Amino acid sequence: MPNITLKKIAEILGISVATASKALKDYADISDETKQKVKSLAEELDYKPNSFAQSLRNRESKIIGLIAPQIVHHFFANIIKGVIDAAEEQGYLVITLQSGESYETEKKQLQLLLDKNVDGILISLSDKTINYDHVADIIKKGVPVVLYDKISKLLDCSKVIIDDRKAAYDATKFLIDTGCKRVAHIRGPLKPQTTIDRFLGYKSALKDNNIEYNESLVFETKDLTYDDGYGIAEGIFKSDEDIDGIFAFTDLLATGAMVRLTELGMKVPDDISIIGFSNWFLTKITSPPLSTVDQPGYEMGVKAFKLLYREIQEKKKDVNSPKEIIKIPTKVIPRNSTRPML
Amino acid sequence: MPNITLKKIAEILGISVATASKALKDYADISDETKQKVKSLAEELDYKPNSFAQSLRNRESKIIGLIAPQIVHHFFANIIKGVIDAAEEQGYLVITLQSGESYETEKKQLQLLLDKNVDGILISLSDKTINYDHVADIIKKGVPVVLYDKISKLLDCSKVIIDDRKAAYDATKFLIDTGCKRVAHIRGPLKPQTTIDRFLGYKSALKDNNIEYNESLVFETKDLTYDDGYGIAEGIFKSDEDIDGIFAFTDLLATGAMVRLTELGMKVPDDISIIGFSNWFLTKITSPPLSTVDQPGYEMGVKAFKLLYREIQEKKKDVNSPKEIIKIPTKVIPRNSTRPML
DNA sequence: GTATTTACCGAAAACGTTTTCGGTGATTTA
DNA sequence: TAAATCACCGAAAACGTTTTCGGTAAATAC
Incomplete structure (x- = not known):
């Protein structure tokens, strides 16, 4: 036909x-x-x-590209949903790709999107990305790009991020406020900015509450897995530091640690309080339910698209407003892995 | 430039x-x-x-559309990932859309994808979809369409599904084999085929093991939420039927029920064994870890794309091979919410 | 030495849309 | 009555690619 x-x-x-x-x-x-x-x-x-003819003539596809390190991930899935919803509202469709935390695929996928002439790109950098030229190049070419969550300060474009430092500060302060004296931190892998920011937030909360920072209370992880948290709990249990609180880099690490510490006979939250990060679904059904920091992915996705949309419009009109950095506020969600506020 | x-x-x-x-x-x-x-x-x-020019000339976009009821959902996220990976391997990109279990948006989004001239569409029907004309119409128009997971028997196209009936049979049989005498079933909402199939699997496992089917052991849910499972557990607890095993329609329902039953003083698995369905991540970290049925989403996504890809190729060559229905095998994952095999 | 094949290239149409730039005829104005 | 305005429409170019169908020169065949 x-x-x-x-x-x-x-x-x-x-x-x-x-x-x-x-x-x-x-x-x-x-x-x-x-x-x-x-x-x-x-x-x-x-x-x-015919959309091809229109696109060819009008030089726009009404499609944007979205690269996430992972799709099967509560936080990112929420972001993706937010992006898709916000995009659809403006008549845009979204091509989603995942880098799988690989620099090489991230680079390749960026090119795939460019080859399809997407009108703009939303990207969250992989943990392994340490060279940003692939992104810088396309920004220089004038393609609208917005970074979200995993960003780099070296890239000159609009960004949407969680205010990790403040969030970590709040979480740590919450532990202190509920009676913890020696708060440990399970931190993420060294590279991404989020790790650093949450670590700094942890440190400055200690400082503001007159608790001396102690390096041996910081435990490093590479994988961000449940098993990793589970394993690290051993070290926390055996430590001589009288640890009575843990601020973990993610809910998964926190959960792993909580399970292991419980197995080892510690009572949560009385012997040790634990707070995670992200408010993933699983936190509601751990035992006890895990206190955490809500990281609103959906909202982040919506904001990221709106920023991108603005840039796309401005590009059409050949105007150039300054890049914007949006920090999405977070909120401590108290549950039963921490003691009640006094 | x-x-x-x-x-x-x-x-x-x-x-x-x-x-x-x-x-x-x-x-x-x-x-x-x-x-x-x-x-x-x-x-x-x-x-x-220029991809527009190519598409215009060659009448193909090298883009496929993917509609899922939900994105923020472990199973669907895995499917999406599988589709994207398989598609990328063949040089296809994927536009993802979510119907949010709404018939109206499902219909609208189908149109959006068609308007963008995607080369084919992968769709999982919303629970609320009871009229299939919107899908039947585009199949009739010759657009390659493959249904996955939530399908309808009334639609004449290739499909990829979980073998729900066999999976439910296996899960129920597993409970029986590990010593359960009176197995309850928390079933899903009436409409979707999966609900029916899992229910039938449950029933025939009972029959094959000489256990009489008892209607009062079947509990219905509408929402498929944790809270729903939690609420239903009340009824199971208060029942006079000496229930010692539960096969739940999803992990979430199972988890909700398990938590509530534990609160009510029952021991899992000794007083009551529970098995869920889907092998979501959360099942590994419930206490006790939840036995479940693995539902391989990633593989399903890959298979669905491959089916669609074949149809796209065949359409180009103007051949027409018969529609295919692939059933993805599942596997019982024994954990600690059920008793060990004897 | 003519006829035929071979090797290589290009003109042009086509895909379907958008937009500019005139160009009609009809109606107003002076 | 001539000049200016108006309302309406269409030819054609453009977006960038692909492919068909010749066409020309050189190489081979007889």
Whole structure:
């Protein structure tokens, strides 16, 4: 079945393709009568403009690209959902790709999106990415790019991030406020900025509460897995430091640690309080339910798209407003792995 | 910066656009010398063919559409990942959309994808979808469509599904084999086929093991939420039926029920054994860890794409092989919410 | 030495849309 | 009545690619 085109409509009506096109777009130099005829015939034949032709002519695809390190991940899935919803509202569709935390695939996928002529790109850097030229290059080329969550300060573009430092500060302070004296920190892998920021937030909360920072209370992880948290708990249990609180880099680490410490006979939260990070679904159903920091992924996705959308519009009009960095506020969610506030 | 096109390459080299195009595609009627010149200049200038022009000319977008009821969902996220990976391998990109279990948006999004001229569509029906014309129409139009997970028998197209009936049979049999005498079933909402199939699997496992089916051992849910499972547990606890095993429609329901039953003083698995369905991540960290049925989402996504890919290829060649229905095998994952096998 | 094949290239149409730039005839204005 | 305005429409170029169909020169065949 041959597709129905403007040409066909024009032929049937005995007018030119140009007139048909303009009629559908309500150009002023087309009579109301012709407009009506074209519109109703288009309706009747269920005419759909060919998007390739439109894109070719208008130089825009109405598609954006989205790269996430992982898709099967509560936080990122929420972001993706937010992006898709916000995009759809503006008539944009989203091509999603995942780097799998690999620099090479991240680079390759960026190119795939560019090859498809997406109107803009939303990207969260992989943990392994230490060279940013692949992103810098496309920014330089004028492609609208917005970074979200895993960002780099070296990249000159708009960004949406969690205020990790403040969030970590709040979490740590919450432990202190609920009676913890010696708070440990299970930190993430060294590289990403989030690790550093949460660590700094932890440190400054200690400082502000007159607790001396003690390096041996900081435990490092590489994998961010449940098993990792589970393993690290051994060290915390055996430590001589009288640890009575843990601020973990993620809920998963916290959960792993909590399970192991419980197995080892410690009571949570009385012997040791634990707070995670992200408010993933699982935190509601651990025993005890895990206190955590809510990291609003959906909102982040929406904001990221809106930033990108603005840039896309501005590019069309050839204006250039300054880059923006949005910090999404977080909130401590107290549950039963920490003691109640006094 | 103006994009670099075939025309530009041709001009620089003093040849025609046609020759340039053919050189890049290794046409036999172009001399090796010209091919080399064109290729190296293209390389040097970083020439990227304009995808709109290609799509317009070739009538294919190398993009497929994917509609899922939910994105923030372990099972679907895995499927999406599988689809994206498999697609990328064949040079396809994926536009993902979520219906949010709404028939109206499902319908609308199908249209959005069609308007973008995707080469094919992968769709999992929303729970609320009871009219299938919107899908049937595009199948009739010749658009390659493959249904996955939430399917309808009324739709004539290829499908990829979990063998729900067998999976439920296995899960129920597993409870019986580990000593349960009176196995309850928390079933899903009435409509979707999965609910029915799992229920039938449950029933026939009972029958094959000479246990009489008892309607009052079947509990219905609407929401599939943790809270739903939690609430239903009340009824199970208060029941006079001496229930000693539960096969729940999903892990979440199972977890909710398990938590509530534990609160009510029952010991899992000794007083009551529980098995869930899906092997979501959370099952590893409940206490006790939840026995479940593994539902391989990733594999399902891969298979679904491959089916779709085949149809797309066949459509190009104008051949028409019969529709295929793939059933993905599942596996019982024994953990500690059920008793050990004797 | 003519006829035929071979090797290589290009003109042009096509995909379907959008928009510019005139160009009609009809109506107003001076 | 001539000149200016108006309302309406269409031809054609453009977006960048692909492919068909010749066409020309050189190489081979007879």
